[in-house]
Amino acid sequence: MQDSIEQKLKDQGYKITPQRKIIIKAFTKAKNHLLSAEKVFEWSKKHEKSINLSTIYRNIEVMMRIGVLKKISLDNHVDQYKLSVTNEHHHHIVCISCGKSEIFKDCPVSHIENTLIEKLGFTPIEHKLEILGLCQECTQKSRE
Amino acid sequence: MQDSIEQKLKDQGYKITPQRKIIIKAFTKAKNHLLSAEKVFEWSKKHEKSINLSTIYRNIEVMMRIGVLKKISLDNHVDQYKLSVTNEHHHHIVCISCGKSEIFKDCPVSHIENTLIEKLGFTPIEHKLEILGLCQECTQKSRE
DNA sequence: CTAAGTGCAAATCTTTTGCAACTTA
DNA sequence: TAAGTTGCAAAAGATTTGCACTTAG
Numbered sequence: 001m002q003d004s005i006e007q008k009l010k011d012q013g014y015k016i017t018p019q020r021k022i023i024i025k026a027f028t029k030a031k032n033h034l035l036s037a038e039k040v041f042e043w044s045k046k047h048e049k050s051i052n053l054s055t056i057y058r059n060i061e062v063m064m065r066i067g068v069l070k071k072i073s074l075d076n077h078v079d080q081y082k083l084s085v086t087n088e089h090h091h092h093i094v095c096i097s098c099g100k101s102e103i104f105k106d107c108p109v110s111h112i113e114n115t116l117i118e119k120l121g122f123t124p125i126e127h128k129l130e131i132l133g134l135c136q137e138c139t140q141k142s143r144e
Numbered sequence: 145m146q147d148s149i150e151q152k153l154k155d156q157g158y159k160i161t162p163q164r165k166i167i168i169k170a171f172t173k174a175k176n177h178l179l180s181a182e183k184v185f186e187w188s189k190k191h192e193k194s195i196n197l198s199t200i201y202r203n204i205e206v207m208m209r210i211g212v213l214k215k216i217s218l219d220n221h222v223d224q225y226k227l228s229v230t231n232e233h234h235h236h237i238v239c240i241s242c243g244k245s246e247i248f249k250d251c252p253v254s255h256i257e258n259t260l261i262e263k264l265g266f267t268p269i270e271h272k273l274e275i276l277g278l279c280q281e282c283t284q285k286s287r288e
Numbered sequence: 289c290t291a292a293g294t295g296c297a298a299a300t301c302t303t304t305t306g307c308a309a310c311t312t313a
Numbered sequence: 314t315a316a317g318t319t320g321c322a323a324a325a326g327a328t329t330t331g332c333a334c335t336t337a338g
Contacts, residue, residue, distance in 0.1 A: 108252035121280030136265030
């Protein structure tokens with residue numbers, strides 16, 4: 001994972017710097033959890049070596065450009081990101097309690113796009129869908 | 145429309161100020177188009193009387209609180225809003241060219257929520273879905 | 289009359305940018 | 314060694330807040 005991302009960076013002519021390694025590591029370790037730039041910053045400070053926030057923002061942009069990172073903006077003015085290795089169309093369900101997110105691939109939107117075209121003459125280009133709720137563990141906890 | 149919103153404000157103990165009237169008017173005139181706080185500001189300056197941006201932000205908050213305004217955050221760090229009179233669950237399709245938006249009510253997400261519960265143990269609470277594309281007119285224009 | 293609302297200026301918060309110094313390949 | 318990258322400080326852009334003044338009811 002870590003390696004395959006580094007490889008993609010190299011392939012696109014980007015250099016592998018210690019900062020990039022750390023940022024990739026942060027996202028890899030975070031697994032399914034969404035991270036903001038600030039969170040990556042905190043993580044780097046705590047576990048490796050403090051990376052400048054600008055550097056983090058710049059690298060997040062690079063990683064989005066080469067398609068290994070996906071942005072998820074909820075309503076709170078803080079962009080969050082997670083690794084997205086697959087090219088397959090998918091969406092996220094995000095736990096509002098612990099921040100964990102999971103992928104689901106059977107996108108329900110594709111089914112209705114034809115209807116939009118026919119009924120409204122609207123040409124769909126892309127869509128954003130995020131489902132918020134409680135993950136299995138947090139559902140449990142909330143019951144206790 | 146204008147009136148029914150004013151009524152709701154009154155019902156909740158809010159006062160009807162000239163500024164509020166103008167803000168409501170801006171959203172009413174905008175019809176399906178999304179407006180940012182800044183856009184409301186520009187509109188007020190041009191068509192009625194300049195309202196302070198803070199006042200606009202504060203009133204947007206009030207209007208969201210009483211449920212007549214809905215926020216739609218796309219990825220660009222600018223919150224946009226539109227009137228939402230209905231309590232019915234619905235989503236928006238937004239034209240990326242002209243900003244027009246339309247409502248669609250047959251939400252495809254509800255159909256899959258049971259699957260989420262069963263397959264992942266995830267308890268869905270809410271979801272955000274925005275479809276972006278070209279409206280009928282802009283689709284036309286793009287063909288010419 | 290008074291609680292609520294407004295304008296203004298300043299603060300906050302996230303993200304972006306310019307630039308000189310430094311590193312990777 | 315050259316192109317790419319980083320850190321720092323400053324800027325930018327959206328939104329929020331404190332406070333004295335004003336106004337709707």
